[in-house]
Amino acid sequence: QVAIAIEEVSRCHLRFTFRHRSSQESRDRSERAFGMGFVKLMNADGTTLQDGKHSLIVYKGDNKKMEDAKSYLTLPCTKTEMEEKEAPSGKNLNPLASFTPSKDSTKDSFQIATVICSTKLTQNVDLLGLLNWRSNSHNIARNLRKLMEVEGGEIVKFLPDTLDALFNIMMEMSENETYDFLVFDALVFIISLIGDIKFQHFNAVLETYIYKHFSATLAY
Numbered sequence: 667q668v669a670i671a672i673e674e675v676s677r678c679h680l681r682f683t684f685r686h687r688s689s690q691e692s693r694d695r696s697e698r699a700f701g702m703g704f705v706k707l708m709n710a711d712g713t714t715l716q717d718g719k720h721s722l723i724v725y726k727g728d729n730k731k732m733e734d735a736k737s738y739l740t741l742p743c744t745k746t747e748m749e750e751k752e753a754p755s756g757k758n759l760n761p762l763a764s765f766t767p768s769k770d771s772t773k774d775s776f777q778i779a780t781v782i783c784s785t786k787l788t789q790n791v792d793l794l795g796l797l798n799w800r801s802n803s804h805n806i807a808r809n810l811r812k813l814m815e816v817e818g819g820e821i822v823k824f825l826p827d828t829l830d831a832l833f834n835i836m837m838e839m840s841e842n843e844t845y846d847f848l849v850f851d852a853l854v855f856i857i858s859l860i861g862d863i864k865f866q867h868f869n870a871v872l873e874t875y876i877y878k879h880f881s882a883t884l885a886y
Contacts, residue, residue, distance in 0.1 A: 668680070670707070672787065675714065678708075679705060679707060679743075680707070681702060681703070682702065682703045682778075683701070683702045684699060684701040684702065684776075685697045685699050685700065686700065699733075701725060701732075701774070702724070702733075702738070703743070704738065704739075704743050705720060705722055705778065707782075708787075711791050711794075712794055713787075713790065714788065715780055716780075717789065718779065718780070719777055720777070720780065721744055721746070721776075722775060722776045722777070723742065723745060723774075723775060724776050725738065725741070745775055786824075788820060788823075788824060792809060792812035793824065795808075795812070796810065796812075796813055796831050797824065806845060807844060807845065807848060810832075810852055811848065813828075814852065814855050818859050822865050822868045822871075825860075828856065829853075832856075833849075836882065836885045837884040837885060840884060860872050
């Protein structure tokens with residue numbers, strides 16, 4: 667388990683180094699890493715690393731550069747990312763990277779499984795768009811419609827923030843009736859979601875929001 671402050675997540679990554687084990691403890695300590703793999707915690711679109719399994723590339727080479735983040739962060743960290751970039755084997759996968767992999771240095775992979783626990787950082791790009799609606803105001807209507815397609819488990823984790831976003835849109839964009847109807851539909855969707863037996867324990871969160879946090883006077 668790794669605890670990271672929310673403001674640090676966007677610039678953090680996890681690095682895994684590989685060393686040979688020895689029967690002698692003293693030799694273990696002096697053994698240099700022969701390979702490394704890494705994974706970024708945040709995607710380019712602002713969403714966090716998806717929960718589940720990730721197949722990381724193991725970059726090999728007895729090279730001090732593998733300890734310098736600047737030398738490898740421009741390289742793909744997963745097999746999927748490497749395939750998407752369609753980089754030919756045996757060539758530098760990114761001209762900006764100074765940790766140059768050889769032909770055999772990327773044939774091995776290392777599988778990890780991750781679970782992100784946060785009530786502020788989402789893995790869903792559509793929900794993120796709604797929560798950050800002020801900086802993405804031209805997409806408000808699209809994001810309100812897309813909210814109804816977001817997996818219920820992700821919405822309930824961000825229930826207070828989602829409700830705040832909906833009511834703020836209703837109040838601050840009151841001159842546009844289109845948003846009123848879309849917000850109303852979204853609210854009905856969320857209340858129906860909480861009524862589902864799978865999410866009924868979030869009823870208390872909704873009740874607390876209504877009685878202690880709701881302050882949208884224009885929406886009242």
